[in-house]
Amino acid sequence: MTVTTVRVPAKVNLELSVGPVREDGYHDLVNVFHAVSLFDSVTVTPAEELSVSVEGPSSVPTGPDNLAARAATLLADHVGVRPHVALHIRKDIPVAGGMAGGSADAAAALVACDALWESRLGLETLLELGAEIGSDVPFALLGGTAVGLGRGERLTSVEVTGEFHWVFGYADGGLSTPAVYAECDRLRAAGGGPQHWPRVSDDLMTALKTGDAAGLGRALDNDLQPAALSLRPALGEALAAGRALGALGSVVSGSGPTCAFLASSAAHADELAAALADTPHFAQVRQAHGPVPGAEPVN
Numbered sequence: 001m002t003v004t005t006v007r008v009p010a011k012v013n014l015e016l017s018v019g020p021v022r023e024d025g026y027h028d029l030v031n032v033f034h035a036v037s038l039f040d041s042v043t044v045t046p047a048e049e050l051s052v053s054v055e056g057p058s059s060v061p062t063g064p065d066n067l068a069a070r071a072a073t074l075l076a077d078h079v080g081v082r083p084h085v086a087l088h089i090r091k092d093i094p095v096a097g098g099m100a101g102g103s104a105d106a107a108a109a110l111v112a113c114d115a116l117w118e119s120r121l122g123l124e125t126l127l128e129l130g131a132e133i134g135s136d137v138p139f140a141l142l143g144g145t146a147v148g149l150g151r152g153e154r155l156t157s158v159e160v161t162g163e164f165h166w167v168f169g170y171a172d173g174g175l176s177t178p179a180v181y182a183e184c185d186r187l188r189a190a191g192g193g194p195q196h197w198p199r200v201s202d203d204l205m206t207a208l209k210t211g212d213a214a215g216l217g218r219a220l221d222n223d224l225q226p227a228a229l230s231l232r233p234a235l236g237e238a239l240a241a242g243r244a245l246g247a248l249g250s251v252v253s254g255s256g257p258t259c260a261f262l263a264s265s266a267a268h269a270d271e272l273a274a275a276l277a278d279t280p281h282f283a284q285v286r287q288a289h290g291p292v293p294g295a296e297p298v299n
């Protein structure tokens, strides 16, 4: 029996510049995505009907609203087959953590079902289908480092020299992405200040192009961070603790609550991870490097 397993990375947002809310309820973004070596995998096996099983956290839905199940159904509709597969998801990316774990699983399901059904749709079509499922799905297909415009789904790959070493602090419990965007809108309205148009910083692009970790650490920036900190004030102390322990930069990943800390080398990431694990701020501390490729079959 044909079985296909696809491995897919988490993302961290190096810069997330959020514009005003649009008529469709989404925000125009400039979103610099970076894929890191924390992976989920999705295995698809032909079956009598569509089903989902999850290895890892129990908080992942296994019904039709699971993003991987939605991806399999969407692809089956597009190809004209029945979505009769058993999807098995092995989760290592934190759930509702701001690292696009659900989107990653959807991307992996698209690639796995495309292989299983031999539909050979090609990256462009998979990117379009992915964008129908969620704003972060296309990037999980592409991987590497990329600028996302629009909702974040219109992607252009970015040239990066070398690799960067990261430490991630997972909090206990997730944050809801819509709630964090709504809090961002509320804080901006309360501040009365003009909302800026999203933009990407030249310093960030230069740091990526030249492999300058110190420059990247200084340029990390996330417009959703004040909203995440407003909903989860303890994150401010957690970010400060990482900087005090020598991180080159620290930022909330996406809508949070995962905190990302940049190290200067793999050895520095080892030290920083050990030191952060000794603080009371995180349920779990992990190391990773980036950029890494997007969703790809492993067998």
Ligand code: C5P
Binding pocket: 025, 026, 027, 028, 029, 133, 134, 135, 136, 150, 151, 152, 177, 178, 179, 181
């Ligand atoms: O596209 P996705 O389903 O991942 O988005 C989840 C939620 O995040 C949306 O329903 C919306 O509330 C918010 N969002 C947004 N602007 C974006 C992307 C997401 O407001 N560009």
